[in-house]
Each structure stands twice: as structure tokens, then as C-alpha cells.
Amino acid sequence: MSDPIRIAIAGALGRMGQAxxxxxxxxxxxxxxxxxDRPDAADAxxxxxxxxxxxxxxxxxxxxxxxxVALAARAAERGGPALVIGAxxxxxxxxxxxxAAATKVPIVFAGNxxxxxxxxxxxxxxxxxxxxxxxxxIEVFEAHHRHKVDAPSGTAFMLGEAxxxxxxxxxxxxxxxxxxxxxGERPVGEIGFSVLRGGGIVGEHSVxxxxxxxxxTLSHSGRDRGLFARGAVAAAKWVAGQPPxxxxxxxxxxxxxx
Numbered sequence: 504m505s506d507p508i509r510i511a512i513a514g515a516l517g518r519m520g521q522a523x524x525x526x527x528x529x530x531x532x533x534x535x536x537x538x539x540d541r542p543d544a545a546d547a548x549x550x551x552x553x554x555x556x557x558x559x560x561x562x563x564x565x566x567x568x569x570x571x572v573a574l575a576a577r578a579a580e581r582g583g584p585a586l587v588i589g590a591x592x593x594x595x596x597x598x599x600x601x602x603a604a605a606t607k608v609p610i611v612f613a614g615n616x617x618x619x620x621x622x623x624x625x626x627x628x629x630x631x632x633x634x635x636x637x638x639x640x641i642e643v644f645e646a647h648h649r650h651k652v653d654a655p656s657g658t659a660f661m662l663g664e665a666x667x668x669x670x671x672x673x674x675x676x677x678x679x680x681x682x683x684x685x686x687g688e689r690p691v692g693e694i695g696f697s698v699l700r701g702g703g704i705v706g707e708h709s710v711x712x713x714x715x716x717x718x719x720t721l722s723h724s725g726r727d728r729g730l731f732a733r734g735a736v737a738a739a740k741w742v743a744g745q746p747p748x749x750x751x752x753x754x755x756x757x758x759x760x761x
Contacts, residue, residue: 508743509536510736511559511584513574515549516540519565519589522732527563532740536560552577561585561739567652568593575604585609585742587735589616592653605749611742613752614657616734620708621752623723624665627710630721631669636692639712639719641666646699646707655680655696662710663694706731 510527514520515538527533537555538548555562556577561584564571571590578586588601591614601612615621631641643666645659655663660674667674672692679695689695699707706725711718725731734752741755753759 507532507534508740509534509558509560510739511535511537511539511550511555511562513555513562513564513570514540514566516544517565519728519731519735522728523563523565523735526729526732526736527739530736530740533736556581556584559584560743561587563587563589563735563739565589565735568597572597572600575601575608575610579604579607583608585739585745586611587738587742588612589614589731589735591657593657602749605747607747609742609745609747609750611738611750611752611755613738614661615706616731616738616752617706617723617725618734618756619723619730620658620661621756621758623708623710623721624661624753625758626721627662628665628669630710630712630719631666633669634712634714634719636670639714640689640693640695642695642697642711642713644697644699644707644709644711646701646704648703648705649701651700654698654700656698656706656708658706658708659696659698662708663696666694666710 510533512520512524515524527535536558537550539550539552539555564574564586568590571588575586578584585608588610601610643659643662645656647656663674663678677692677694679693705728709720709722711720738755
């Protein structure tokens, strides 16, 4: 029997950190080697960042983009450990910094770790390819709890990117993130985003293809953070054996090229 993979959990006091801890602690293939959070976190049981880097084969990080970039830089500097990053709302510069770190260590960087959402992305791509832009408008809707700090969500952008790929266009060229006031008639080919924040909503995502005569909606509902934690733990087990590179959840699930 091989030794368990040593996992460290960043943001261990947060909602996702606690969910990952629960799933990882129950998995016999893993050993939780360290838990850490902000330097000012008042918890005697937490490790330092340096201790976590030294103790782990993989670190799972669901914190904030700036913290993820700093963690990736430190891991790259020392040649490990591997990383699983789930922070959303990263800027282009922050994404580039994580990609640069991935030339030194393997990193799974995904906006959503749900199996269902990753399957939804492929369905959205296929639908966008099949349904003509001059007949079907595309709107991506997402809803999350009141504590989420970025909007639209990383998953919403992933779905928008999937729709844009299906139509052979760049999302940046056709997206509309907000509508307010006299917006004028909707342009042909536009991919819109709508957002709701409230209560304790775990995660709701849908993509609507609306024509004059019919409407097709593809959707996914998250009921418990455990589903994202399970995906992140699966990613941690997968990335521990990979060479340096930037990966996503579709790599983990073997869906690339399917």
C-alpha cells in the first residue's frame, strides 16, 4: 500500500477550507498535513505558510486571487508542492502570474470543481455551435450567497467562454456584463450575464438560448459545498503525480479532446 498523499489546506477557517478539510480527512488516500490561514488568524492549531509548504505534496487553496498568486510564487520558488487553486475573480495579470508559476510546479486552476458544471460547459459549447447566433440570444445567469465578493462568478465566465467557443468568437468581443438604463436593442450574437446575490445560495448557474419561438435552458444547481470540496480533493489526488503545467478540472476528469 502506497503512502497517503500529504495535503495542506489554505484558508482553513473559511467555508470552503472547512469543507475540503472534512472531505480530505475522510479519504484514506490522503493525510491532512497542515492547515493554515491568514497570518493574523487567531487559532493556535494553524500552521505557518512555510510549514505548510514543507509538509505537503499538494496545497488546496480556496482563498482570494492575491493570496493564491503569492502562494503560487512561493511554491514555484521552492519547486513544490503542487497546487489546486479555486479562487475566483482573478485579473488577467493574476492569471498570468499563476500560469508563470505553473512552469515550475503542477497547478490545477479552475473556476468550478463540480463534475456537473464541467459537463454543463460541454453541453453549452455544443448548443452554441448548433443554434444560430442570428436566431438565439445567449444569457448566462448565476446566483450565489450574499458573502461572495466577485460578480459575475468564475463559473459564469467559464460558461460564457464555452458558449463563445461554440460560436467561434472571443467572449471579450461579445459579452455584456451589466445592463442599466436605456440600453438599446440587444445586438445579434451578444452573450449576456445576469447576477443574483442573496441568502445562503450555494451556487446556481444556467445558460438560456432564447429565440422568438422557443427557449432552451441548460442549468446546474449546487446544494452543498461538499460537491466542490470533493472535486478539489479529486484534483489534489490527480495533480500530485503530474509534471509542471497549468491544468483545469477538465484535465482532471479526462474530458479534454472529448
